[in-house]
Amino acid sequence: MQRGAGPCGPLTRLCADEGRWQAIAPRVDDAVAVDLDADGEEEYVVVDRQGEQLAVAYPDGARSSVFLTAQGPTAIAALPGEVVVALSAPPGLAVFGLDESGQLTRRRDIALSDPATALAASDLDADGAPELVAAMPDAHAIAVIDVAAATLRKYAAGTNPALFDVGDIDGDEHLDVVVLDAPSGLQVLRGTGDGRLREAVAESAGSELQVGGIDLADHDGDGDLDAFTHAGQDRVLVHRNDGDGRFSTPIALPLPAPLEGRGLAVGPVADSGFVGVSVPSSGGFDVWFGKGSVWLGRLGRALESAGTWIGASADAGMLVGGLGFLYRFAYRAAGSALEVWRSEDIQGDIFATSVTTGHLDDDVLLDVAVFDDGRLTLLRGRADRGLEPIASLELELDLASWPVTLAIADVTGDGRPDVLISDITRAWLVQATADGGYALRSPYMHKGWASQLVPVRTGPNEPAAVLVIPTSESGQTGGRGCSLLRFSEDGAVTEAIELLGSELVFGGAAVDFDEDGIDELLLAYHGSSTTFLAHMSPEIDTYVADATHDLVALTGGSVGAIREFAFAVGDLDGDGSVEAVVASVKAVVAVSGLAEGTPVVTITLTSRSRDTSATSTATVIWMLRPR
Numbered sequence: 001m002q003r004g005a006g007p008c009g010p011l012t013r014l015c016a017d018e019g020r021w022q023a024i025a026p027r028v029d030d031a032v033a034v035d036l037d038a039d040g041e042e043e044y045v046v047v048d049r050q051g052e053q054l055a056v057a058y059p060d061g062a063r064s065s066v067f068l069t070a071q072g073p074t075a076i077a078a079l080p081g082e083v084v085v086a087l088s089a090p091p092g093l094a095v096f097g098l099d100e101s102g103q104l105t106r107r108r109d110i111a112l113s114d115p116a117t118a119l120a121a122s123d124l125d126a127d128g129a130p131e132l133v134a135a136m137p138d139a140h141a142i143a144v145i146d147v148a149a150a151t152l153r154k155y156a157a158g159t160n161p162a163l164f165d166v167g168d169i170d171g172d173e174h175l176d177v178v179v180l181d182a183p184s185g186l187q188v189l190r191g192t193g194d195g196r197l198r199e200a201v202a203e204s205a206g207s208e209l210q211v212g213g214i215d216l217a218d219h220d221g222d223g224d225l226d227a228f229t230h231a232g233q234d235r236v237l238v239h240r241n242d243g244d245g246r247f248s249t250p251i252a253l254p255l256p257a258p259l260e261g262r263g264l265a266v267g268p269v270a271d272s273g274f275v276g277v278s279v280p281s282s283g284g285f286d287v288w289f290g291k292g293s294v295w296l297g298r299l300g301r302a303l304e305s306a307g308t309w310i311g312a313s314a315d316a317g318m319l320v321g322g323l324g325f326l327y328r329f330a331y332r333a334a335g336s337a338l339e340v341w342r343s344e345d346i347q348g349d350i351f352a353t354s355v356t357t358g359h360l361d362d363d364v365l366l367d368v369a370v371f372d373d374g375r376l377t378l379l380r381g382r383a384d385r386g387l388e389p390i391a392s393l394e395l396e397l398d399l400a401s402w403p404v405t406l407a408i409a410d411v412t413g414d415g416r417p418d419v420l421i422s423d424i425t426r427a428w429l430v431q432a433t434a435d436g437g438y439a440l441r442s443p444y445m446h447k448g449w450a451s452q453l454v455p456v457r458t459g460p461n462e463p464a465a466v467l468v469i470p471t472s473e474s475g476q477t478g479g480r481g482c483s484l485l486r487f488s489e490d491g492a493v494t495e496a497i498e499l500l501g502s503e504l505v506f507g508g509a510a511v512d513f514d515e516d517g518i519d520e521l522l523l524a525y526h527g528s529s530t531t532f533l534a535h536m537s538p539e540i541d542t543y544v545a546d547a548t549h550d551l552v553a554l555t556g557g558s559v560g561a562i563r564e565f566a567f568a569v570g571d572l573d574g575d576g577s578v579e580a581v582v583a584s585v586k587a588v589v590a591v592s593g594l595a596e597g598t599p600v601v602t603i604t605l606t607s608r609s610r611d612t613s614a615t616s617t618a619t620v621i622w623m624l625r626p627r
Contacts, residue, residue, distance in 0.1 A: 017350050026055045026065070028309045028321025029262070033328070034078035036098045044319075044326055045096075045104075046084045047076045054085055054096065056104050057326070059459065066096070066104050077119035077132060078314070082107070084132060088115035095131070110150050114138040122166040124175050125195035133177060137414060142177055142189060144197060157187045157200045167216040167225045168208045170245030178247075180214040180229055186239060186247055187285060203239070203247040213257065215312060217266030219275050220292070228266050228277060233259045236277055236288070251293045255279070255286075261308040265318040268489050269332050278318055280307030285320050289338060297338030303327065312326045341387045346372050358408025358455075360390070360417050360432075371395075371404045376421060376430060378438065391438045393430060395421065409455035411487040413463035418491075419465055422450040427468070431491040441491035446470060446483070456484065457519040458538070463487060467521065469508045480504055482523065484543070500525060500534070507567020511578050513595040520546075522580055524567040524593070533580060533591060533599075547597055551589060554601045 026048035033042040041059045048055065052073060057063045072088035082097045091112040099105040116134035123130045124144065132145040138279055142161055158181030169176045174191035179200070181187045189197040212230025219238050220228040227239040227247055229605045237250035261280030267287070269275050274296060276287045284303030289296045308320045317330045346353075353372045360367040365381035372569040379387035407420040416432035426443040427450060433439050452469035466485045481501035488494045503525040510519035513535075521536040521543055530552040536543040566583040570589060573579070580591045 025324035026051055026053055027323045028326055030074075030076045030309060031311065031319050031321050031326055032076050032078040032083060033313055033315075033319070034081070034083055036081060036083070036104075037102065038081060038306070044328075045076060045078075046321060046326060047073045047085060049073060051623065054104065058102075064104055066106070068094075072115070074115060074117050075119040075134075077121045079121055079130060079132075084119060084121075085146065086119050091115045093119075093134075093145070094148075110135070110145065110147070112143070112152070114141075116143070118163045120164070120166050124177055124191055124193075124197075126193065127195075131195055133164065133166060135161050135164050135179065142187075142197070142200075144181060144195065146195075153196070155189055155197050155200060157181065157189060158202065158239070159186060160184075161187060163214050165214050165216045165227070169216065169225050169241055171224065171243070176245065178214070178216060178227055178445035186227060186229075192244065197299075197344070212262050213279075215264050215266045216276070218269055218540040219266070221269045221273055224399035228264060230259065230264065236264065236279070238293075253277075253288070253290060253295055254291070255288065255295075255411070260306050261310070261322075263310040265272040265310050265312045267318075268316075270333070278310055278320070280310055280320070280322075282306045284322070285310060294585075297340035299336050299338055342508060343387075343567075346370055346377060354404040354406050356406035356408060358417065360408060360419075367408070369406050369408055370423060371406060376419070378419065393438065395428065395440070405451060405453050407455050407466060409466065411455075411464050411466060411485075412489050412491055413461075414489065420455075422446070422453055422455050422468070424450065427453070427466075427485070427493075429487065429491045439491075444485070444493040452508065454508050454510055456521070457512070457517065460517050467508050467510065469505055482508060495541075499523070499536070499543055503527070503532075507582070509567070509569040509580070511569060511594075513578070522569060524580070524582055531582065532581055535594060549591070549594075549599050550599075551591070551601065554599060555589065555603060 020354060024260045026046055027050060028046045029049045031044060031046040033044050035041065036043045039311050041054055043058050045056045052068045054066045054068060054073060055063060063229050069223055070089060073085050074088055075086040077084045082095055085094045085096065087094055091114050093110040093112065095107045096104050097107050114136045115138060118135040121130040122133055132147055134143045134145060136143055137160050139154065140156060140159055142157045142164060143152050143154050145152045157179045160182050161179045162182060163180040166175050166177055168174060169178060174193040176191045177189040179187040179195060186203045187200040188203050189200045191197055215228045216225040217228060220240065224241045224243045226241045231237045231252060234255050236253045238253060239247040239250045259279050260282050265278045267276040273291050274289045276289050278285055278287045284301045285307040287299045303322055304325050305322050307320055307322050309318050313319050313328060317328060320327045320329065338486060355368060355370050357366050357368050360378060361380060367381050368387055370377045375392055377389055379392040380390045382388055405422050407521045408417055410417045412418060412431060418432050419430040421428050425446050427446060428443050429441040431439050431441055433573050446468060450470055454467035456465045456467050458465055468483045470482060480503060482499050482505045484497040484499060485493050486495040487502060505523055505525040507524040509522045511522055513518050518538060523534045523536060524533055530550050531553060533549045534545050535547045537546050541569045568581050569578050571578055577595055580594060582589045588604045591599050593600045
């Protein structure tokens with residue numbers, strides 16, 4: 001009979017197996033980037049504990065898997081040209097590399113007395129050849145393994161040393177090992193510089209510690225490495241380093257959204273002092289930004305499905321994995337919108353929802369006004385960074401072609417901040433009353449279409465005026481000029497001062513260059529062939545232009561063909577002076593020196609006017625999917 005004959009043909013050997021379902025797309029439980037074939041490009045290798053497989057993806061999109069059935073893979077580490085996988089049945093390490101055909105093959109094994117739950121390759125003796133560091137909780141130890149010599153040294157490290165991270169925590173230029181000894185605290189094993197570790201010292205008690213993740217990073221910007229750990233599914237603990245490698249009692253940072261998966265990665269300290277901590281989430285992963293003992297907010301990133309693992313990459317970036325995918329992220333400076341609070345009761349879309357911030361009471365906490373689905377909701381800021389609803393009013397507004405705009409200011413002079421709300425043609429005053437409530441006053445009909453409301457201070461203890469910008473942010477719709485509204489004590493509009501009546505105004509802001517407590521105006525408007533920025537000061541009952549700057553002339557004509565659509569002011573460089581920013585789809589023009597009357601412009605091209613391939617915050621390196 002011909003070899004392979006029978007009902008299974010050439011698959012006779014497989015027919016001898018009883019058969020079972022095998023997952024093809026791996027769930028990422030641990031991952032590394034390593035150049036396995038010495039071609040200068042990294043491959044990505046993941047461990048799937050439940051699926052018991054090792055999967056590798058190549059830069060050209062190819063992939064391959066090695067199944068480790070009944071061997072219990074738990075962790076992975078990268079060596080030069082190889083990967084090492086920790087196995088639990090029997091306990092040991094398996095070293096894999098690529099064979100001549102480019103397939104992943106098992107090269108050698110190193111036996112262990114107990115299973116390893118975490119691995120890292122670290123050059124503890126600074127000889128250029130990394131050792132392996134392994135966590136062995138059943139042995140209550142951390143092991144340092146010389147892979148080439150297959151030798152091992154064990155160091156006692158508490159009762160449950162399941163995870164660890166490696167870094168120089170005391171500034172002596174020797175790598176140290178900080179162990180997550182759940183649930184009791186941290187164990188610190190200082191490096192001697194010759195590949196050995198000193199006796200473990202218990203640090204930073206934390207009864208909430210759980211085996212979820214640990215990362216060493218500078219939390220407070222003082223130049224030394226602090227420790228970040230998981231504490232259940234609802235918080236991250238920060239263990240501060242005193243600079244000598246001693247960690248304080250941890251600070252708990254609660255997470256309103258429960259953690260999914262394992263691992264965490266801490267980014268570099270931003271110029272603002274905030275640090276981002278990335279953790280898996282049900283939709284992908286979240287980056288929580290905080291300083292000290294509080295979070296400012298979070299930035300959520302949606303992926304194909306829930307994130308199952310996050311870890312730092314060798315290039316100081318981050319790897320994020322889930323079921324059938326792995327992403328690699330690099331850190332870069334950028335502006336992002338952070339979620340600071342969430343309510344299921346306030347929902348809408350971009351054409352029906354508007355938000356503004358200000359002070360509705362006497363405390364220093366920021367308050368919020370939201371218009372959504374015909375309802376104005378006022379929310380008081382709380383010390384826990386939450387918001388508390390304090391008032392709600394129904395309004396019937398014209399939303400046919402423009403969203404509502406809002407402003408918070410005391411416009412009646414009674415010392416109680418009011419809320420201004422406007423649709424296309426009308427403005428309402430929601431006046432604060434003496435009993436703590438709010439009263440809706442009769443609407444005021446604009447001369448043109450309203451797109452912005454800007455509070456303007458008129459003097460100490462004086463009611464604010466409101467600047468109405470009647471054109472859209474694109475400058476393509478609406479009337480010309482703008483107006484300044486003044487209100488009486490009962491909330492009625494008593495005066496509407498027309499400004500720049502013949503010009504197409506697309507932006508305005510209140511500034512106080514002379515610091516006298518009375519605001520001047522900066523108005524941005526289009527001419528026939530240029531864009532102007534006017535600085536206007538109060539004079540009797542109106543405002544007059546102190547200076548008008550031609551932006552095309554200031555830029556040497558380089559923005560002459562760009563149609564501006566947005567305007568804002570702020571201290572961009574932290575020097576205490578206000579700059580103005582005029583933006584278009586092609587460029588952003590920042591104007592400084594306005595207070596001194598000597599404007600200087602800086603032009604920044606936007607992504608639409610240059611190659612955007614190098615500006616992506618994340619690149620999909622590879623995805624593993626069933627075929």
